[in-house]
Amino acid sequence: MIAYLVKIPVKAMVTLFAIVTVTFVATRLSGNPIDTFLGDGLTAEGREELIRYFQLDGTLLQQYLAFLRGVLSGEFGLSFIDRRPVTEVVAERLRPSAQLLLASVALTVVVSLPLGVLGAVYRKSWVGSAVMMLAFAGYAVPSFVLAIVMILIFSYWLNWLPVVGNGSFLHFIMPTIAMSGVLIAALTRFTRNAMLDVLGQDFIRTARAKGLSEARVVLRHGLGNAGVTVISVIGLQIAGLAAAGSVVVESIFSWPGIGQLLVNAAIMRDYPTLQFGVIAVAVAVVVINALTDVAYALADPRIRLSSA
Numbered sequence: 001m002i003a004y005l006v007k008i009p010v011k012a013m014v015t016l017f018a019i020v021t022v023t024f025v026a027t028r029l030s031g032n033p034i035d036t037f038l039g040d041g042l043t044a045e046g047r048e049e050l051i052r053y054f055q056l057d058g059t060l061l062q063q064y065l066a067f068l069r070g071v072l073s074g075e076f077g078l079s080f081i082d083r084r085p086v087t088e089v090v091a092e093r094l095r096p097s098a099q100l101l102l103a104s105v106a107l108t109v110v111v112s113l114p115l116g117v118l119g120a121v122y123r124k125s126w127v128g129s130a131v132m133m134l135a136f137a138g139y140a141v142p143s144f145v146l147a148i149v150m151i152l153i154f155s156y157w158l159n160w161l162p163v164v165g166n167g168s169f170l171h172f173i174m175p176t177i178a179m180s181g182v183l184i185a186a187l188t189r190f191t192r193n194a195m196l197d198v199l200g201q202d203f204i205r206t207a208r209a210k211g212l213s214e215a216r217v218v219l220r221h222g223l224g225n226a227g228v229t230v231i232s233v234i235g236l237q238i239a240g241l242a243a244a245g246s247v248v249v250e251s252i253f254s255w256p257g258i259g260q261l262l263v264n265a266a267i268m269r270d271y272p273t274l275q276f277g278v279i280a281v282a283v284a285v286v287v288i289n290a291l292t293d294v295a296y297a298l299a300d301p302r303i304r305l306s307s308a
Helices: 002-029 033-038 044-053 060-073 086-121 126-140 143-157 169-199 202-209 214-225 227-252 258-268 271-299 301-306
Strands: none
Touching (some): 002 060, 086 126, 086 214, 086 258, 086 271, 169 227, 214 227, 227 258, 227 271, 258 271
8 A cells, every 4th residue: 555655646746747848848849938928029138137037048958957946946937917926826716716626526426426326227217318318418518519508598598697707606507517517428427337337246136135225235335336437537537627628618707717817828928827827737637646546546455455
């Protein structure tokens, strides 16, 4: 168990180092950041001052080492748009994004697990067919299409729900549903398939032969043993949402989160904000994957024992 847990932070650190390096290389391949993001509106003195500030007057290796020092010290420069440290700009957007992410994951789990279990238990009836139809429909509708349809119906036609911002509970309804639509479809199918594999095992027949109630057999023995597959899918979904899943939805609903911030930074060519935002999102994804690996070990002892 200890050896397994030690591997997790080591892999996380290697992954983060690679992401930081790729971010640096991608930035430098795009040309001089001062020319790319600020154009020709600077005076010669101002340009030289900015070049020294961002330490772009050295060799590529010197710039890379300076970039690593900045990452380790938390000094990422000032936003070209807000004229504030990018750490402050991004930190202000983390809470709204985290709230929307948690709401979407909670809705996905609450809806998908019961549907997946019902789809497996009643696979030969109309209930199982209805569950699969809903799952396929969820796959077929992208998040941005679902968001636009909900806006047209619930905001412009019925005038029930607000569109812009996150000022109240009502603001969460449409963005949360839009983000979790495809995820609900995916997790429902994975849960159903995992349950079908488990319900056909010998220990399930043994549990029924002992006289245990069907609910206990299905929920405790069935869903409990299918938990490793379910945890893996949930972990991947959370990582996907943290990485890019919220960008489109936040932009549509003008949600003041990090997704919309990255889009605006890319459009306005706010180089320091975009650079730090990518690293911050990468850290979140790596941490989520590390927590998922720990959950694997807790859910299935065979994983940690085989890696010992």
